[in-house]
Amino acid sequence: MDQEDQKGEVTLTQFLDAVSEGSATPGGGSVSALAGSLGSALVEMVVNLTLGKKAFQAQEAYLQEILQKAHRHREALTATIVKDIDAYQEVMKAYLLPKTNEEEKKRRKEEIQKSLRRAADPPLFTTVTSLKVLKLCLEVMEKGNPNTISDAAVGALLADAALWGGMFNVLINLSVLEDKKYVQKMKKELKRLTLEGEKIKKQILARIQEKINLE
Amino acid sequence: MDQEDQKGEVTLTQFLDAVSEGSATPGGGSVSALAGSLGSALVEMVVNLTLGKKAFQAQEAYLQEILQKAHRHREALTATIVKDIDAYQEVMKAYLLPKTNEEEKKRRKEEIQKSLRRAADPPLFTTVTSLKVLKLCLEVMEKGNPNTISDAAVGALLADAALWGGMFNVLINLSVLEDKKYVQKMKKELKRLTLEGEKIKKQILARIQEKINLE
Numbered sequence: 036m037d038q039e040d041q042k043g044e045v046t047l048t049q050f051l052d053a054v055s056e057g058s059a060t061p062g063g064g065s066v067s068a069l070a071g072s073l074g075s076a077l078v079e080m081v082v083n084l085t086l087g088k089k090a091f092q093a094q095e096a097y098l099q100e101i102l103q104k105a106h107r108h109r110e111a112l113t114a115t116i117v118k119d120i121d122a123y124q125e126v127m128k129a130y131l132l133p134k135t136n137e138e139e140k141k142r143r144k145e146e147i148q149k150s151l152r153r154a155a156d157p158p159l160f161t162t163v164t165s166l167k168v169l170k171l172c173l174e175v176m177e178k179g180n181p182n183t184i185s186d187a188a189v190g191a192l193l194a195d196a197a198l199w200g201g202m203f204n205v206l207i208n209l210s211v212l213e214d215k216k217y218v219q220k221m222k223k224e225l226k227r228l229t230l231e232g233e234k235i236k237k238q239i240l241a242r243i244q245e246k247i248n249l250e
Numbered sequence: 251m252d253q254e255d256q257k258g259e260v261t262l263t264q265f266l267d268a269v270s271e272g273s274a275t276p277g278g279g280s281v282s283a284l285a286g287s288l289g290s291a292l293v294e295m296v297v298n299l300t301l302g303k304k305a306f307q308a309q310e311a312y313l314q315e316i317l318q319k320a321h322r323h324r325e326a327l328t329a330t331i332v333k334d335i336d337a338y339q340e341v342m343k344a345y346l347l348p349k350t351n352e353e354e355k356k357r358r359k360e361e362i363q364k365s366l367r368r369a370a371d372p373p374l375f376t377t378v379t380s381l382k383v384l385k386l387c388l389e390v391m392e393k394g395n396p397n398t399i400s401d402a403a404v405g406a407l408l409a410d411a412a413l414w415g416g417m418f419n420v421l422i423n424l425s426v427l428e429d430k431k432y433v434q435k436m437k438k439e440l441k442r443l444t445l446e447g448e449k450i451k452k453q454i455l456a457r458i459q460e461k462i463n464l465e
Contacts, residue, residue: 044261044262044263045261045262046259046260046261046262047259047260047261047262047265047284047328047331048259048328050262051287051288051291051324051328052291054288054291054292054294054295055290055291055292055294055295055298055320055321055324056294056295056298057295057298057299057301057302058299059299062292062295062398062400062401062404063292063400063401063402063403063404063405064400064404066288066291066292066404066405066408067404067407069262069288070285070288070407070408070411072266073266073269073281073284073285075270076266076267076269076270076281077269077270077277077278077281079269079270079271080269080270080271080272080277083270083271083272084272084274086272087272105270106270109266109270113262113263113266116262183277184422185277185278185279185418185419185421185422186277186278187278188278188415188418189277189278189279189281189282189411189415189418189419190278190281192282192285192411192414192415193281193285193411193415195411196285196404196407196408196410196411199407200403200404200407200408203400203403203404203458203462204400204404206400206462206463206464207399207400207462210461210462222464222465225464226464229464243418246425247418247421247422247425248421249421249437249440249441249444250437
């Protein structure tokens with residue numbers, strides 16, 4: 036995707052086409068960031084369909100705060116779609132460095148390791164931020180317009196997919212990293228984030244099933 | 251979204267903005283369809299990064315078939331983004347019908363019921379088709395280029411979110427339907443689809459954890 040596309044000006048069809056192609060980017064990392072972004076947009080929608088309604092007047096300030104947070108997360112996650120592409124292209128560049136002598140080989144190896152470590156940042160950001168979005172989904176489900184329950188529920192599904200998708204993309208990078216101490220630290224952090232996410236998702240599913248269920 | 255947008259020509263930013271606004275469409279139904287579409291695009295990506303590689307030559311025909319299926323599902327799910335908007339707008343129109351006398355009230359009630367029943371079709375399609383996409387994710391995970399495991403995994407997360415998101419949107423419509431026999435039939439079908447989805451997701455997660463895990 037070129038400079039123009041980097042401003043989120045690519046169409047849905049163009050983005051889907053770019054994902055489907057046989058190139059490494061945009062791939063699962065960018066799609067995870069977009070999923071988080073869609074989750075945040077649904078939180079904003081629920082708040083916007085709640086604000087101004089008499090029954091929710093007492094919570095106006097609280098809802099405005101959620102709206103602003105969700106909007107910030109959405110913008111940051113949308114920016115991460117491109118950051119993931121850029122970071123991965125640096126990895127591919129490092130792999131293409133010459134390796135005709137020992138010095139070059141050493142340099143190439145160092146560059147690969149450095150770029151892989153940097154490439155773990157965008158998907159880690161996606162995981163961390165999507166956990167925040169998941170928390171907002173629970174909040175709007177509890178305090179927002181009950182007519183929007185299915186929109187908040189889909190927001191939670193997307194935020195949850197983004198949380199896990201980011202994690203898989205960090206893990207795939209870690210698997211090639213040689214700094215085992217750093218790898219262990221990151222895995223511990225990812226485990227904490229996913230456990231927290233699972234706890235919130237359980238609460239969300241219980242709340243949905245009070246309203247809409249298969250029985 | 252206007253006529254131009256209906257061709258998938260809306261940008262990512264425009265779509266996210268439209269979701270976030272305080273209008274009922276596009277909402278969770280359209281986002282679910284897009285999630286399924288993104289899942290299919292990732293299946294195509296994995297196949298395209300596998301085809302042509304010597305190690306996978308024996309499976310060329312099989313992979314081509316998956317590629318075509320995924321592409322068809324992607325196009326159908328992308329079209330469902332707009333179909334969901336149109337169907338829900340018919341529901342809103344029905345609610346706006348006059349109700350000044352008994353005859354009008356009767357007609358309005360019938361139109362609401364009819365439009366709600368029709369509005370369950372797009373999200374049901376999303377659920378049915380995303381289950382198919384989920385199955386393709388498992389297939390490419392087993393037969394595709396192992397370097398793309400995280401992309402196939404994210405595809406599965408998105409397809410799974412779409413399957414459940416579609417279901418929530420069908421259920422929210424069913425909750426207002428008076429034809430209890432139809433509602434029970436639909437719930438039975440949704441239950442079958444989600445149980446099948448859960449079985450496949452379990453297999454997918456086991457396969458991912460062989461390759462990338464938190465330990």
